[in-house]
Amino acid sequence: MNNNMEQKEKRTCLYDKHVALGALMSPFGGFEMPIQYAGIAVEHQAVREKVGLFDVSHMGEVTVRGKDAERYVQYIFTNDIAGAPVGKIYYGMMCYENGGTVDDLLVYKMGENDFFLVINASNIDKDWSWMQQHAEGFDIDLQNRSDDYGQIAVQGPESEQVMEQVLGIPCSELTFYTVKTIDDVIVSRTGYTGEDGFEVYATPDYIRACWDKLIAAGVQPCGLGCRDTLRFEAGLPLYGDELTEEISPIMAGLSIFVKLDKAFIGRDALLKQKEEGVAKKLVGIELADKAIPRHGYTVLKDGQPIGEVTTGYHTLSTDKSVCMALVDSQYAVLGTGLDIQIRKKVFAGKVVKKLFYEKRYKK
Amino acid sequence: MAKVIEGLYYSESHEYVKVEGNIGIIGITDYAQKALGNVVYVDMPEVDDEVEAGAEFGAVESVKAASDLYSPVSGTVVEVNEALEDAPELINQDAYANWIIKVEMSDESELENLMDAAAYEAFCEKEGH
Numbered sequence: 001m002n003n004n005m006e007q008k009e010k011r012t013c014l015y016d017k018h019v020a021l022g023a024l025m026s027p028f029g030g031f032e033m034p035i036q037y038a039g040i041a042v043e044h045q046a047v048r049e050k051v052g053l054f055d056v057s058h059m060g061e062v063t064v065r066g067k068d069a070e071r072y073v074q075y076i077f078t079n080d081i082a083g084a085p086v087g088k089i090y091y092g093m094m095c096y097e098n099g100g101t102v103d104d105l106l107v108y109k110m111g112e113n114d115f116f117l118v119i120n121a122s123n124i125d126k127d128w129s130w131m132q133q134h135a136e137g138f139d140i141d142l143q144n145r146s147d148d149y150g151q152i153a154v155q156g157p158e159s160e161q162v163m164e165q166v167l168g169i170p171c172s173e174l175t176f177y178t179v180k181t182i183d184d185v186i187v188s189r190t191g192y193t194g195e196d197g198f199e200v201y202a203t204p205d206y207i208r209a210c211w212d213k214l215i216a217a218g219v220q221p222c223g224l225g226c227r228d229t230l231r232f233e234a235g236l237p238l239y240g241d242e243l244t245e246e247i248s249p250i251m252a253g254l255s256i257f258v259k260l261d262k263a264f265i266g267r268d269a270l271l272k273q274k275e276e277g278v279a280k281k282l283v284g285i286e287l288a289d290k291a292i293p294r295h296g297y298t299v300l301k302d303g304q305p306i307g308e309v310t311t312g313y314h315t316l317s318t319d320k321s322v323c324m325a326l327v328d329s330q331y332a333v334l335g336t337g338l339d340i341q342i343r344k345k346v347f348a349g350k351v352v353k354k355l356f357y358e359k360r361y362k363k
Numbered sequence: 364m365a366k367v368i369e370g371l372y373y374s375e376s377h378e379y380v381k382v383e384g385n386i387g388i389i390g391i392t393d394y395a396q397k398a399l400g401n402v403v404y405v406d407m408p409e410v411d412d413e414v415e416a417g418a419e420f421g422a423v424e425s426v427k428a429a430s431d432l433y434s435p436v437s438g439t440v441v442e443v444n445e446a447l448e449d450a451p452e453l454i455n456q457d458a459y460a461n462w463i464i465k466v467e468m469s470d471e472s473e474l475e476n477l478m479d480a481a482a483y484e485a486f487c488e489k490e491g492h
Contacts, residue, residue, distance in 0.1 A: 040426040041401050225427050290404050290448075292424050313426065314403045321404075343406060343422060343429075 012057035013150040013204030014211055021221055028224055029121030031058040036223040044229050044316050046220035047193050051156035053211070053219045054227060058121035060146035061201065062131060068138040069113040076134055077107055078249060078266070080259035084109045089177040089188055092249075092257045094130065095266030099248040099273055103127050104239055106190065108179045116179075116186065116201075120239045134265065150207030154214070155197030155222075155230075157360070163187075163198050166217040167210055171198060176361045192227060194234025194359040232311050232324070233357035235284075241295060241310040242282055242324055250274055251326065252282045253354070281332040282310065284354030285340065286322045289347045290314060293323040293340045300339040300346060306331055309340065317357050324354050365394035365487060368459055372474050373483035374435040379459070380477065382468075387436045390462040391423060391454065394487045399425040402454045405447040406432075407463060412440045414466055416473045421463070423454065436473045438466040 009032040018025060023034035034055060036043060046052045064073055073081055079092030088109050094102040103123040108116035119127045128144045135142050154163055163171050169187055174180060176196075179188040185206060191197035200210060215221060228238065237243050242252050248266075249258050250273040260271045287293065293312035298305045312323030323340070331338060336351040367373075372380040377395035381388040396402065404424040414420045414434040421432040442465040447453060453461040468474075478486060 035427070036400070039400055229426060291406060292404050292429065294429055314424070316426070343419075345406075 010058075012055055013207055014055040014057060014152075017208070017211055017215075018055065018221075021215075023221070023223060026224075029058055030124075031121055033058060034221070034223040036225045037221045040223070040225040040229060041316055043220055043222040043226040047156045047195055047222060047226065047230055048317065049157070051154060051158040051162050051219055052193075052222035052226070053214045054153040054155065054222050055151075055211070056153050056199065057150040057204075057207065059151055060119040060121060060124035060127065060144070061149045062117040062119060062128065063143045063145055064115040064117065064140055065143075066113060066138075066140040068140050069115055072135065072138040072140050073107055073115050073117075074262060075138075075264055076131065077105075078258040078264060078270070079107070080262050081107060081109065081115075082262070086111055087178050087180060089179055089190060091177075093243065093254070094127065095248065095264075095270065096245065097266055097269060099250065099266050099269035100245040101239070101243040101248060101252075102130050102245075104237065104243055104249075108186070108188065110179070110181070110186075123239060148203070149201045150204045151199060151201045152207055152210055152214075153191055153193075153197060153199045154219070155191045155193045156195050159195070159197045160362075162214065162217070162219060166213050166219070167200075169200070174198075176363050189362065192236060193230035194236070194357050195230075196360060196362045228311070229313055229316060232313055233315055233317055234359050235324075235353075235355035235357075237282075238311065242326075247280075247282070247326060248273060248278070251278045251280055278329055280307065280326050281329045282324055282326050282354065283332045284322060284352040284356070285309075285325050285338055285349045286320055286352045287340065287347050287349040290321055291342045291345070291347050292321050293325070293342060293347075293349075298341045299325050299327050300341060301328075301331055306338070315356050320356075322352070322356050365392065365397055366459070367393070367480045367484045367487070369480045371459075371480065372435060372477035373480070373486075374433065374477055375486065376433045378433060378435050380435045380474065381459075381462070382471075382474065385468050385471065386441065387438065387466045387468045388462045389435065389464050389466060391432070391458055392483070393458045395423075395430075396454050396458040399423060399430060400427075401425055402451045405451045405454070405463060407443045407447070408440050410440050410443060414438060414440060414464070416470075416476070423451075423463075432463065434466070435477055436466060436468050437470055438468040441465050441467050
């Protein structure tokens with residue numbers, strides 16, 4: 001516990017609200033963010049069973065507009081947005097030439113030749129330079145709007161009801177991964193919890209007003225602690241853990257979001273990985289014991305290191321110790337026995353699907 | 364306000380020792396369990412393992428993180444609290460009743476390096492600010 005940290009993290013437009021609610025605050029992605037309010041387990045269950053409210057204003061937003069907007073997004077993005085209908089949202093990655101991952105992101109099609117890109121807080125500066133570097137030759141207007149938008153996520157089975165009744169935002173007609181705007185407010189049926197839910201992007205004033213109404217209505221505020229346990233159980237990757245400059249989307253098992261039949265940066269390297277196979281793959285591992293595998297712990301086969309844990313928890317939904325880990329591909333087969341070194345001891349586990357909770361999206 | 368009990372010895376890493384003869388009963392303090400939140404796993408040594416004052420002997424894990432345990436005294440482990448294997452949350456319920464290991468102390472003078480209840484209370488107060 002070190003309280004002498006220099007204050008250099010940014011604050012979101014909801015910072016004062018978190019402090020007033022007594023949240024445990026900690027630096028994340030360059031921002032001082034709430035980790036928990038009532039406790040990770042309570043907040044996790046609120047989202048699984050009812051509804052929870054997250055401040056995700058740290059996320060970055062970039063707009064791409066102009067004659068070549070679609071062609072530009074196609075060039076930097078692994079997923080295929082050709083001919084997409086207005087209002088559709090796509091998940092995918094930006095990759096380096098060698099296939100490593102710059103970031104994972106959402107692309108919102110707001111209008112013809114008008115796209116809204118949502119990127120990770122910790123990568124805003126890196127992504128912004130990357131996007132600018134590759135904008136040459138495209139007739140586009142590229143804007144980093146990260147400081148202009150606040151963002152909340154309302155997640156859980158009761159989220160639609162809360163959005164409509166508490167915030168007065170009609171959203172029942174939105175299907176999974178679609179977006180609409182009401183004046184300047186952007187509302188999408190998206191999230192990072194494995195539950196049904198919505199995200200709202202708007203001015204700091206509007207976001208603060210939404211926050212107050214939702215808290216007054218008794219919605220559980222949720223921190224980044226349970227955001228991580230929720231996304232982990234749902235098998236969703238976090239940049240920095242499951243995707244990095246070294247871990248390509250193919251290695252991470254995300255090839256469904258990589259469309260190799262179109263041209264984009266990194267396509268040739270990723271095609272080669274797909275055709276020839278990758279040296280390492282991301283797997284799920286379930287332990288027999290309750291010991292918890294954490295990020296960076298070594299995965300062993302017959303005493304030899306063959307991989308590393310990327311994220312691990314004792315899951316709240318299934319009461320099991322499980323992790324995602326990047327291992328030598330030959331050991332990535334379901335059912336393979338692998339061990340994990342946890343401090344001084346070695347614990348036996350086996351390869352399982354990297355999905356520890358059945359997602360409940362409104363399709 | 365975290366509970367502090369008179370008569371115990373306390374370390375700066377928030378373990379306590381309750382002395383019964385030459386046996387040191389070691390656990391984490393109420394302040395520590397509050398700071399950790401829900402304890403979901405306790406990694407304990409085995410009987411007959413040697414522990415050393417100031418050295419790591421195990422860990423307590425909350426949902427989010429593992430926190431190392433440091434032994435306040437040196438000696439040999441004579442008992443581990445097996446109840447914690449199935450019910451680690453006992454530490455949240457009462458950190459003082461639910462000790463982690465019992466150690467046969469090899470050098471009781473090490474207790475002099477630890478804090479008494481009043482000093483530990485002041486230490487927590489300072490750390491909390």
